[in-house]
Structure formats: structure tokens, C-alpha cells
Amino acid sequence: MTKIRVTLILLVVLVASSCSLSKVNKEYRGAIVGNWILNDVTYAGNSGNFKSVLFNDVSDECFKGSQWFFRNSNSTGTYTINPGADCMEGARNIRWSVHESGASNQLQFKFIDEKKNDLSGGYGYRLDIVTLNQQEMTLQTNTTVEGEPITVVYHFSRSY
Secondary structure, three states: HHHHHHHHHHEEEHHHHHHHHHHHHHHHHHHHHHEEEEEEEEEEEOOOOOOOOOOOEEHHHHOOOOOEEOOOOOOEEEEEEEEOOOOEEEEEEEEEEEEEOEEEEEEEEEEEOOOOEOOOOOOOOOOOEEEEEOOOOEEEEEEEEEEEEEEEEEEEOOOO
């Protein structure tokens, strides 16, 4: 009977500890939680003018000034596209987390509906966290344009 209790207690401790977040992950999550404005989207690593559709949603111009909200309690949030020419305005629901990947941490998110059901079949987006503090957040992702590498950089500021 005692061996069963000890085994059961060890199993509960193992499961509980495997589900907890690392200290770094908690710090990043804590810094991200809240309201942000996406001020600008820029392109690095290649010359020329670019126009792109971001997150399979709307053009990069529509994202400028968009409002982002990250909730900690259930890892959900929204981003809201403002009205504009050729911009499909309105809020998009997301589920987000911080992914620890070796040298860099990444903000990852996927689209969900109002009932928090996955809309994308598990498909989502990961953005490298370049800068993160109480006033600003810079995220980036690497991609290619006509076979040439390019980095899309997202510049956020805290909105109070």
C-alpha cells in the first residue's frame, strides 16, 4: 500500500512539473500580456519596396496601427484591423504562447473563433522576439521573396 502511494505521489509531481512553464517563459509571457499597437512593418535583408499579405489576412499597410491584446489567464487575445482602403477591418481572435527554441524565444499564435475553437487546423505563426520590454516589442520572421531571403520586422509599442 505504501509503495502505491509513493508511486502515485511521484507520478502526480512528475506530471505537474512537466506542465509548468520555465522561468524565462513566464517572464516573456508577463512582459507580452496587455495592449500593444503595431506601429510599423519593415523589411530587412533585401532592397526594394515590398507589399505583402501578413498572416494570410490583409496587407502590411492594413496592419499599421492595428491594436493587439494578449490575455494571460487563458492565453487568448485579439488583434484589430482599423478601417482603411482594401482593409478587412475588425477583430481577429487568437490563442498565443511563447515558444522557447534554443537561441531565441518566439511568440506563436493561431486563429480561434469566439468559442476558442481552432480555425486553422493547428496551423499558426511563429515570430522571433528581438526586443521586449514594458514600452516596446520587436518581432521578426524570416521568409523568401522570389527565392531571396528577407526578414519581416514588426515594431510594437505598449498601449495603455
